[in-house]
Amino acid sequence: xxxPLTLLTGGTGFVGSAVARALLARGHRVxxxxxxxxxRRNLAGLAVELAEGDLTDAASLAxxxxxxxxxxxxxxxxxxxxPDPEAMLRANVAGTRALMLAALGAKVERVVYCSSVAxxxxxxxxxxxxxxxxxxxxxxxxxxxxxxxxxxQAVLELVRTQGLQAVIVNPAAPIGPRDIKPTPTGKMIAxxxxxxxxxxxxxxxxxxxxxxxxxxxxxxxxxxxxGEQYILGGENLSLQALLALVAEAAGxxxxxxRLPPALLWPLALGMEAAARLTGIEPLVxxxxxxxxxxKMFFSSAKAVAELGYRPRPARAAVQDAVAWLRR
Numbered sequence: 001x002x003x004p005l006t007l008l009t010g011g012t013g014f015v016g017s018a019v020a021r022a023l024l025a026r027g028h029r030v031x032x033x034x035x036x037x038x039x040r041r042n043l044a045g046l047a048v049e050l051a052e053g054d055l056t057d058a059a060s061l062a063x064x065x066x067x068x069x070x071x072x073x074x075x076x077x078x079x080x081x082x083p084d085p086e087a088m089l090r091a092n093v094a095g096t097r098a099l100m101l102a103a104l105g106a107k108v109e110r111v112v113y114c115s116s117v118a119x120x121x122x123x124x125x126x127x128x129x130x131x132x133x134x135x136x137x138x139x140x141x142x143x144x145x146x147x148x149x150x151x152x153q154a155v156l157e158l159v160r161t162q163g164l165q166a167v168i169v170n171p172a173a174p175i176g177p178r179d180i181k182p183t184p185t186g187k188m189i190a191x192x193x194x195x196x197x198x199x200x201x202x203x204x205x206x207x208x209x210x211x212x213x214x215x216x217x218x219x220x221x222x223x224x225x226x227g228e229q230y231i232l233g234g235e236n237l238s239l240q241a242l243l244a245l246v247a248e249a250a251g252x253x254x255x256x257x258r259l260p261p262a263l264l265w266p267l268a269l270g271m272e273a274a275a276r277l278t279g280i281e282p283l284v285x286x287x288x289x290x291x292x293x294x295k296m297f298f299s300s301a302k303a304v305a306e307l308g309y310r311p312r313p314a315r316a317a318v319q320d321a322v323a324w325l326r327r
């Protein structure tokens with residue numbers, strides 16, 4: 001594989017910028033699809049060709065993918081609350097399908113589509129879920145998760161019906177450097193590091209270093225089986241344990257108050273109402289609280305066995321995230 005040209009979407013974002021660095025380290029030539037006027041700080045100093053376009057503009061996708069051997073589709077609208085759900089569906093679902101069709105038209109050799117564990121099922125008893133855990137759209141909470149579920153199904157349908165050479169990766173909750181937006185998980189880490197989270201709810205999540213997620217994308221490109229999904233997780237932690245790691249890295253006391261989600265329901269309703277008037281994203285939403293009812297624990301055993309995926313401990317990911325926030 002000598003210096004292949006690879007189209008990367010989402011390269012200006014958190015996970016995408018880590019994937020850009022991993023691609024360059026492997027000797028790929030990288031063409032990054034960037035929206036006009038987008039914040040490109042995460043690509044500063046990288047030898048990356050920029051192609052202006054948008055997931056909702058099919059012509060720009062055809063231009064961007066022309067001549068590429070591979071496609072890494074990482075771009076997504078990742079927010080828990082949005083004022084216009086249809087805009088998120090256009091980008092995450094219709095945009096993904098349009099890019100896959102452009103890849104088919106350009107006879108791309110292989111696509112890696114970055115989905116999310118949000119598109120997968122959860123177990124009833126809180127044990128780690130995997131790629132085979134049953135899931136249906138009706139069981140998926142919130143418009144972001146529904147959009148990722150629908151997009152993943154669209155990719156798999158094109159694999160089955162049109163021979164799309166695609167592998168799907170499902171990152172857990174990535175943390176680490178360059179989360180400039182930030183993502184919902186990154187905002188939580190930033191708030192905790194700054195001492196703005198005095199309490200927590202009894203939930204859990206699977207935490208992974210963003211650079212390990214990026215490495216997982218490259219492993220999926222090189223070793224993944226067409227039409228398969230691979231969870232790229234790290235360590236399953238209760239929210240209390242994660243916030244304790246953040247407090248340790250930031251030199252603060254961990255939050256000591258556990259709040260029942262039911263107490264926060266009126267607050268979530270009020271924040272959503274205010275958000276609809278102001279357009280400012282609410283700190284707590286009903287979807288946050290619905291998601292908190294289940295621990296989002298996942299197993300990366302399939303990626304470990306088939307791809308050689310080796311994530312580092314959560315403490316290292318937290319330390320890198322807090323160190324970057326300080327800088």
